[in-house]
Amino acid sequence: MLAMKVRIGIVAIGLCAAALIGRAQAPASRPVVTVYKSPTCGCCSKWVDHMKDSGFDVKALDVDDIDLVKKTYGVPPALGSCHTALVGGYVIEGHVPAEAVARLVRERPALTGIAVPGMPVGSPGMEMGGRRDPYSVMSFDKTGKLSVYERR
Numbered sequence: 001m002l003a004m005k006v007r008i009g010i011v012a013i014g015l016c017a018a019a020l021i022g023r024a025q026a027p028a029s030r031p032v033v034t035v036y037k038s039p040t041c042g043c044c045s046k047w048v049d050h051m052k053d054s055g056f057d058v059k060a061l062d063v064d065d066i067d068l069v070k071k072t073y074g075v076p077p078a079l080g081s082c083h084t085a086l087v088g089g090y091v092i093e094g095h096v097p098a099e100a101v102a103r104l105v106r107e108r109p110a111l112t113g114i115a116v117p118g119m120p121v122g123s124p125g126m127e128m129g130g131r132r133d134p135y136s137v138m139s140f141d142k143t144g145k146l147s148v149y150e151r152r
């Protein structure tokens with residue numbers, strides 16, 4: 001009886017150790033995305049859902065003056081859209097796909113952020129059936145330099 005209890009205890013310790021080792025080897029969670037948006041904007045809420053569905057932790061904050069947020073974080077006026085987000089030290093403007101955000105955070109380029117200017121149909125949060133307009137994800141830096149980060 002005692003031998004059986006010892007074996008059960010050893011098995012339990014082994015399972016706990018395996019669980020802890022598995023947790024230590026699990027990939028680090030993605031950084032929190034803080035989204036500043038209008039309380040009445042439905043497409044912003046859809047983009048928040050897109051980011052959550054893509055594995056990001058998202059904190060959505062409703063603000064009265066989204067233009068002040070954009071100015072505070074250096075979003076060039078030409079790249080403006082309906083919401084502004086912060087993640088991993090970067091600014092994300094508009095309906096940027098989660099894959100582009102993940103790439104930005106993973107590669108860590110010397111940029112201020114990335115943006116999808118306007119609200120292109122088919123971008124995350126702007127889905128309209130099967131319609132999908134081509135668009136570019138733009139990058140920007142603190143000097144105001146704009147470049148194409150990727151095309152969609």
